Amino acid sequence: MSSRMSFQVALNFEDGITRFVECRPDETVAEASYKARINIPLDCRDGACGTCKSLCESGRYDGGDYIDEALTDDEAARGYCLPCQMTPRSDLVLRINSSSAAAKTGPATFAATLAGIRRHSPSTVEFTLDADDRENLEFLPGQYVNIAVPGTGHTRSYSMSSGPGRRLLSFLVRIVPGGAISGYLTERARIGDRLELTGPMGCFYLRELTRPALLLAGGTGLAPLLSMLEQLARRPAGQPVRLLYGVTSDQDLVHLDTLEAFADTVGGFTFDHCVADPASTARNTGFVTGLLDRPALYDGDADVYLCGPPPMVEAVRAHIGSLGVTPAGFHYEKFTPAVPHDTAEAA
Incomplete structure (x- = not known):
């Protein structure tokens, strides 16, 4: 057993609210959550009902004891777990199958x-x-x-x-x-x-990288991907990571120096960018889809993280479909700049 006093467990609820709890290696995630006054839905506490079944997206743990009716071997192999039985062996990220309100918590x-x-x-x-x-x-x-x-x-x-x-x-x-x-x-x-x-x-966040990753950014959709790269610089994933970054005009290009620095510090990281304006001085003109082919997707054996305005996100999704490739993991977030008193501006 680890000598570490506690691990950090991120509980991401289905409404996108995330709460963090500290969990000792000798206590279950459910126990730690209840101590933090976060009521993960459960009935039996004995690994018999499956009410608390969740998906572990990052980290290592001991699954504890439970019966097949609560969690099948196939589900366990795909990362599903029972918070009432599991104990952490590292920091964890769990996707909880309930709203934050149902757990009597909130942002x-x-x-x-x-x-x-x-x-x-x-x-x-x-x-x-x-x-x-x-x-x-x-x-x-x-x-x-x-x-x-x-x-x-x-x-x-x-x-x-x-x-x-x-x-x-x-x-x-x-x-x-x-x-x-x-x-x-x-x-x-x-x-x-x-x-x-x-x-x-939000449910758009970096999961544990167990395969190559392709990051796709449109405009200020670069923001969350910069956060992910900074995390990878601190905790190398040991997997190839490629970023494709597209903007409308040359003036929209930002943080190229930051990306160059990440290329020097994040092992296996490479990036390229393109500008839609045909008059651009960039090496690549056109849209991100022009840089996106089957090899970039590792013929499907890649996790894709995509963030940008809705037309860009939909164009990329359609393009990937046209390539006949289904990524192993596909996470995306759209953002819509707001007009006065209307929808939210977002990065």
């Missing part, structure tokens, strides 16, 4: 200070927040928070572009005329402003 709210604003180009701005209770704002790389935009009464959703290990939280924003967060950041924001954010949320 946490944090106060934060605006610590920095960087205008990358006329189309893109980056900002950083220093959360007051940062040690308790844990998230999985790729997830997002809801940010209350000062002076507007509106809330917008943004993925962290920084990794979980950083003190400051960073976000990439596409400038949208009339957008709530765009107007705030370009016209009124001052370093030291106080903001409120809620989360973490």
Whole structure:
């Protein structure tokens, strides 16, 4: 048994809310959750009913004792587990088959200070927040928070572009005329402003890499993938990772220097980019689909992470289908820039 005092267990509920609990190697995940006042649905506590059946997406554990009616051998081989019986052998990520409300929990709210604003180009701005209770704002790389935009009464959703290990939280924003967060950041924001954010949320996050990974970004959809790469730089996966990054015009290209740095520090990581504008000076013009072929997908033996605006996401999904390839894992997130008083801006 590990000598470590406890492991971190991320519980991701079906409504996208994620809560983190500390679990000792000698206690079950259900016990640790109940101690944290998170009521994972269960009935028997004995591995007999299967009510708490969940999917372990990352980490190692001892599955404990249970009967076949609660969890079959085939389900166990595919990563399903019973929190009432399992004990951790590493940090874990579990997908819980219930809503956070059913577990009598919900997202946490944090106060934060605006610590920095960087205008990358006329189309893109980056900002950083220093959360007051940062040690308790844990998230999985790729997830997002809801940010209350000062002076507007509106809330917008943004993925962290920084990794979980950083003190400051960073976000990439596409400038949208009339957008709530765009107007705030370009016209009124001052370093030291106080903001409120809620989360973490979302089912788009980095799983344990057991096969090659292909990351696909459209515009500021690069943000959550940067968070994933930062995590991989800290915890090498030992698998090839390739990023394809597409934008509309040259001014939309950001963080190429960051990607170059990741290519030097993340083993097996490579990337390429393209610009849709035919007048671009980039090596590749056109869309991301022009760089996407069967070898990039390892003929299906790859995990795909895709984030971008809806047309780009749908085009990539259709293109992969046209190649006759079904990726081993396919995780995607669409974001829609908001118009005033309408849908949420998101990275």
